[in-house]
Amino acid sequence: MEHTNTTYYSKEHIWITVENEIGTVGITAYAQSELGEIVYVDLPEVGDSFQQDEVFGSVEALKTVSDLFMPVSGEVIAINETLVSHPEQVNEKPFEEGWVIKIQITNLNELSNLLRQDEYQNLTN
């Protein structure tokens, strides 16, 4: 399977862009829109490992808190520290500056459990 710069989506409204075995993970535009203004992002620590579908953090919006679920198993190799002081970036640019973590993917085969863009759009329409 080719994984160069390909974006996948989970049913839990997480996106992951994969390049080689590194995944950049964030919240979808649909999810941030449903949550409303995000006021805090609870981030994991670099070095933490999570299984697919395990909770790796949470986002706190004005009215609700939502857990963040790992799209695939992996180890956290970077966190977006900017979100500590500017959580609103998740609302403003969920696919760019609003990324949450970067992970070293443990098992690329798990990507097959995820949705492609058109499938995710069908889910949220």
Next chain:
Amino acid sequence: MKIALFSDIHANLPALEAFFEDVERREVDALYCLGDLVGYNIWPNEVVEEIRKREIPTITGNYDFGIGKSSDDCGCAYKTEEEKANGTISIQLTNELITAQNRAYLRTLPAHIKLEFQLNDAKLNLLLVHGSPRRVNEYLFEDRAEKSMVRILNDADADVLCFGHTHKPYHRIFEVTESGTPQFKHAINLGSIGKPKDSDNRGSYVILNLDENSSVLNKDSIAVEFVKFEYDIEKAAKAVEDSILPNSYADNLRNGY
């Protein structure tokens, strides 16, 4: 020390008057208002003036903040289109009714009040906010994860955090360990004087009882009393129905949601 804390009057004068009658019988030592004086009913000026003439220390609520700035946004985070449309009518009416003097009062209310008690070996920080320490319009519902609540209290250096905004009263105690010593932190939601949403249509406020033993080290040393009082709901509901405000706001008052 008996401290009465109240919030979320929302221009409901009959409820505010009943609250004053109730609280004046209870011989409290101090009164603090945690905001949202206006919105959703027809008496924003009367409510502001009742609080101003008593010189009650008051912090801003999200609705006060919006009206203070002559904004059409109350920061209410409405979810549905119907809620948004109704909310627009309410804030437009409030902006039309409020006097310049009362708007100037709302515009300059402080965001927080912090009271530091030194009653014994441990200090006790009481923080009064409207929504949360970090946002005037953040909703801290009772089901918020303990981890999140404890972080919010710690970040604000609050041992007792008092707030309103959700219109649903509760008291939660969190045990945290600092330097090997268990401490007890309190999150107290006051409910609402004039727009309760806890399925009880009476008004709601809180009396905190502190004494020389009150401390984070002793779980039961801070007594929190939730007071419910009856008021002339029909008068407040009829005022809504006789105005351009949505009739659903009158149902909300009658049913407490």
